[in-house]
Amino acid sequence: MxxxxxxxxxxxxxxxxxxxxxxxxxxxxxxxxxxxxxxxxxxxxxxxxxxxxxxxxxxxxxxxxxxxxxxxxxxxxxxxxxxxxxxxxxxxxxxxxxxxxxxxxxxxxxxxxxxxxxxxxxxxxxxxRELQILKRTQSAMEGMIHAFVDLVETRDPYTCGHQNRVARLSVAIGRKAGLDDDRLHGLRLAALVHDIGKIGVPFSILNKPGVLSEAEMAIIREHPETGWGTLRHVDFPWPIAEVVLQHHERLDGSGYPHGLQGDAICTEARIIAVADMVDAMASHRPYRPALGVGAALKELRAKRQTQYDARFADICVELFDDGYRLIQDTAAAPQTG
The missing domain is CATH 3.40.50.2300 (Response regulator)
Incomplete structure (x- = not known):
């Protein structure tokens, strides 16, 4: 009218x-x-x-x-x-x-x-007025995401701070790769909830001190799909549910849950895959002590063209060569601005 x-x-x-x-x-x-x-x-x-x-x-x-x-x-x-x-x-x-x-x-x-x-x-x-509504909606959305982070880390204390550290490293890689601020913001939020699907994994498996059985590993590998199912109905302005679903896919098709290869894996998921692996290897786990950043970067160099996107793997190595450090706490969420 x-x-x-x-x-x-x-x-x-x-x-x-x-x-x-x-x-x-x-x-x-x-x-x-x-x-x-x-x-x-x-x-x-x-x-x-x-x-x-x-x-x-x-x-x-x-x-x-x-x-x-x-x-x-x-x-x-x-x-x-x-x-x-x-x-x-x-x-x-x-x-x-x-x-x-x-x-x-x-x-x-x-x-x-x-x-x-x-x-x-x-x-x-x-x-x-529409901008103010959008800002309030975005603030509520981020509050929900941080609630998800707290929920996962309450159930899995050994990974406390992991999602925040992965988010911070992912944003650093994405910024150096040239992603714009809006896309970096979506990347940060996706990284913060990349393990949200672990709410469906039994506590006894998450915190088992020994080697996991094949059956237990199969349950662990369900967490990307569980995370996708949790987030897919939320109307994010970024493909967060898809990134969560794909963050354990690998370029050569050896990842899970769907064995995607190459460009079938979205950019944000490929960035988070690099950051996730580095922080996981560098941190303590119930079944092993921390292996350290050096071992993680060695693994990254060895698999930079087979499992991990070579561009993002190389950027990650450059960041650590330039003095980047993993923050071992959850005191502050990483920023994109």
Missing amino acids: MPRVLIVDDEKNLLSALRRHMRAVDYEIITEENPGKALDILRRENPAVLVTDLKMPGMDGIELLRRAQELQPDCIRILMTGYADLAAAVDAVNHGGIFRFLAKPFQTEDLQHAIDQAMRYRSFLESD
Whole structure:
């Protein structure tokens, strides 16, 4: 529907002239001579812009605009007035939340210009409101993700901090690889929940001090699909569920759960695969002590073209050569900015 503009003035001839001269516009013009009837219109619908005269019988324009603000706070309000009442019009703009005023007599083009400005201002306000809603939604989404992280680490204390460290290293690799800020943000969130599927793995298996049996390993290998199932109905602006599903896939098809190869594995999953392996080998596990970053980087160099994306593997090695260190705590979430 076209946006609507309500023009209120007790001068019938003025309203007729405005209707004649304002036909080729991108909005629908509604005119009303009676301020009381204009209020009835405002109770039924929300015009984009309200233009009203100041002096009218029964209710002046300032009162109409005040009541219009109560009924339709999003409606942008313009006041028309004669030169004798300019002081009242200026006061209404300064203190009454009125967008602007027009001094009579004016050209039709002046009114059209004022309405066009009001339309742009309303569009700006709507865009800003949508942005604030998006920010609140994103904040809630990130809160949910951190709750997932806490849930996994409560069940698997040996990997406490693992997801945060993988997220931090993944973002460092992604940034050096040239990913833009929005994509880095999605990468960070995916890395934070890459092991969310472990909520479906029995505690006794997660924390078993000895070597896992084939049956136990089969259960462990279900965690990417469990994570995907947990996240797939969440409407993220990034493919987080797919990244979680693929983070144990390997370029040569030796990974799980689906044995994907090469470019069938998404970029973010290939980055997280590198960071995940490095942190896992460098950290303590129930079944072995930490092997150290050196051993992890040696493994990365050996499998950089078979299991791991060579580009991201090489970037990871360069980061550590340049002094990058794994943070062994969860005090702060990594940032992308």
